[in-house]
Amino acid sequence: MFTRAVYPGSFDPVTNGHIDLIERSARLFDEVVVAVLRNTEKTPLFTDQERAEMLERAVRDLKNVTVASFAGLLVDFITEIEASVIIRGIRAISDYEYELQMALMNRRLSSSVETVFMLPAEAYSYLSSKLVKEIAALGGSITGLVPEDVEKRLGGKFRIN
Amino acid sequence: MFTRAVYPGSFDPVTNGHIDLIERSARLFDEVVVAVLRNTEKTPLFTDQERAEMLERAVRDLKNVTVASFAGLLVDFITEIEASVIIRGIRAISDYEYELQMALMNRRLSSSVETVFMLPAEAYSYLSSKLVKEIAALGGSITGLVPEDVEKRLGGKFRIN
Amino acid sequence: MFTRAVYPGSFDPVTNGHIDLIERSARLFDEVVVAVLRNTEKTPLFTDQERAEMLERAVRDLKNVTVASFAGLLVDFITEIEASVIIRGIRAISDYEYELQMALMNRRLSSSVETVFMLPAEAYSYLSSKLVKEIAALGGSITGLVPEDVEKRLGGKFRIN
């Protein structure tokens, strides 16, 4: 059995919580494709390209992990690359309902796709891309919350020194 | 990569919701071991033996699924059989907190063990062994909620027709 | 259209929160049957008879409310008395999941039965029969939480005064 899993997200930017989850899933599945959503509605802080670059740098030592980007329906992308698992991190109650709704809808759109939920390390339980951007924008320290490379880029965006 | 997953539970008795989850996980992992907890504190309706028998009958057509039983710490059993994944079904908010607590504690007891949460089909979202036993005890119909074999055995326990 | 609703519970004993909900539902439905569960497993503080008496006294001024008792499956009782609605109070997250599970299972057992959830007054949001009994047992005041009659009976049980 060869199981390809997809870990979708905006990754605007990738955090250490995301990386923790990528590492954990890479130990369980034969291949993990980190899939950057090229969302056109919301205005991301980083471009698709930048978000993919930061991810690629962060996962370069993980042999069975690759980075891709997609637009449109997630299940269409999954069918295209012949994956069978969607990986989602769960941390908390407010995510939970939305995550279940998406998992059930994705199962309806493609019955062969399964969503599995995994827990990031407790140290990252309060971490989100949104929160990291807010703290960086207000000049707070984000060391230890994101990879060094991402920290520098955020500093560039918000003129931190 | 060969990934062995464990799906632990009391299975007193196995329901169609459990079977749905076993089928789903058998499509994702190389081997799935359904592990019956020989709990000594609570008094189960069916013996360890009976619970394992009902499971074995229910999964006999799934090539990569086996049934085992264990006592003691789940992580010790997992280490012993060289598995790396614990599978848990999630349905609802009240489970959720307890499930997270167990997953974090199991990770602490054995850092190489990962818990993944999966969703049963919606039709089984309200199903539990406890509820099935209550309905059977009051003479209600449980057809479609458990395998036929289990239905008969429950009928025997509660003297239904 | 004539709609008969059932408000089931243990009512061990009835609280002002229950009465608030009975009054609210009596304004919406043609007839409300308060149905005392004669549960044989748990040992209630008050007998079926006592629980029904306290309820009857509490609702005697509500013309379209009656008190009954039942054993066995709730949906069988509902079918027997030709009711179509189950009324349940909701207050909080921990109830909520259980309530949904029961509502879905009852719908499965009898497709013509609908469960509606209603909110008690905020002043009763923390009130439960269990909590009232605990406070009374420890000698605390329960005035305003239960009808006067119930307060006296609880006093008798716990030798208050």
Added chain:
Amino acid sequence: MFTRAVYPGSFDPVTNGHIDLIERSARLFDEVVVAVLRNTEKTPLFTDQERAEMLERAVRDLKNVTVASFAGLLVDFITEIEASVIIRGIRAISDYEYELQMALMNRRLSSSVETVFMLPAEAYSYLSSKLVKEIAALGGSITGLVPEDVEKRLGGKFRIN
């Protein structure tokens, strides 16, 4: 007793989950008024008129259901049409808190108005107007999630074929 119930919402557009709930409530109450909110702040995909038309077509076989539209406070509309019940669907934890807040506030604004919560069929538990629009916008199939008529109109909006 004659009980008029109001089922308020944006219905942008109506889904099969809404219709399921309308059918269920029409079996419990003498009259059900489906009330389309003419919200001026958010920009809906369909106009008030279109949303009401789709609803009217969907409920035309239900004798005791009518469609209306309203602006301003819901409780003012309810007082005006002499209704006494607000019907709300509940599916999940994230809705739940908001729903309770609104129900308590509406009770404060008009003490004679009661909110009752009802469960849609499980098959619709993950369904929302927002999700339907997102899937349609990305070219996914929404067959079985909305009435045929609505499916065509969404196709027109998003140029699906």
Added chain:
Amino acid sequence: MFTRAVYPGSFDPVTNGHIDLIERSARLFDEVVVAVLRNTEKTPLFTDQERAEMLERAVRDLKNVTVASFAGLLVDFITEIEASVIIRGIRAISDYEYELQMALMNRRLSSSVETVFMLPAEAYSYLSSKLVKEIAALGGSITGLVPEDVEKRLGGKFRIN
């Protein structure tokens, strides 16, 4: 021991629920600083100045309560004024997760800062600045939900009379 606590918020405008919490915390801590967030992203209904004025009027009889405003990171403000406690009201499940996330992040940003959660009176459990503004905008009565002074100012904004 002298404990200075901070109660941060947008207070756009202050409600009776906020005031209830300020009064409760003023009985526990030596000094309570109500800290108005000068948020630049969202457009508030009232200016910083107005929001602070309404608060000052509302707390003028509480000897150990002062009003201040801040921009930037909350923990920086707290360090600057040598406070050690953040006070947050909790009412409900949807707040709860966000509140925990913020509390853990603030603890990470400044290990000497502790967040304590307190409950407003039940009568205010459904109250929020956002809801008050919505009701006022639609011409509903907000008497008893906000101080008189705030009621007048909201009337001015929305031309109520």
Added chain:
Amino acid sequence: MFTRAVYPGSFDPVTNGHIDLIERSARLFDEVVVAVLRNTEKTPLFTDQERAEMLERAVRDLKNVTVASFAGLLVDFITEIEASVIIRGIRAISDYEYELQMALMNRRLSSSVETVFMLPAEAYSYLSSKLVKEIAALGGSITGLVPEDVEKRLGGKFRIN
């Protein structure tokens, strides 16, 4: 202002999560009384005396912390020792509802008593006395979850080594 806080619980046995919360509250309040509930209904693993001894050893370096035991209503004990604050740890959704119910009831029983909720360190978010006892009973390691002294006593109870 002198604020005496009470941290009530069964402490059967005290865990490092409890100690973390005691240390945090000792930094906020003038005096913290850790109050061991002498519950007569449930059978604790350790006697009142043992539970108090383990606590006393654990807090002996905290100058403003004392250990006491109580039976009966918590609010009566609080009134007796002239405290004004109840401290409770919150970790998760399933606790949360129960905690709110108790806090509101305690406020009703004594209007001068305020409950504040505090967060233990994330590392202890999955820790409970019950879980510690279960792991110890099954022969798992509890090092780092409880004080050394407690670990030895648990070993004695369960014949570990």
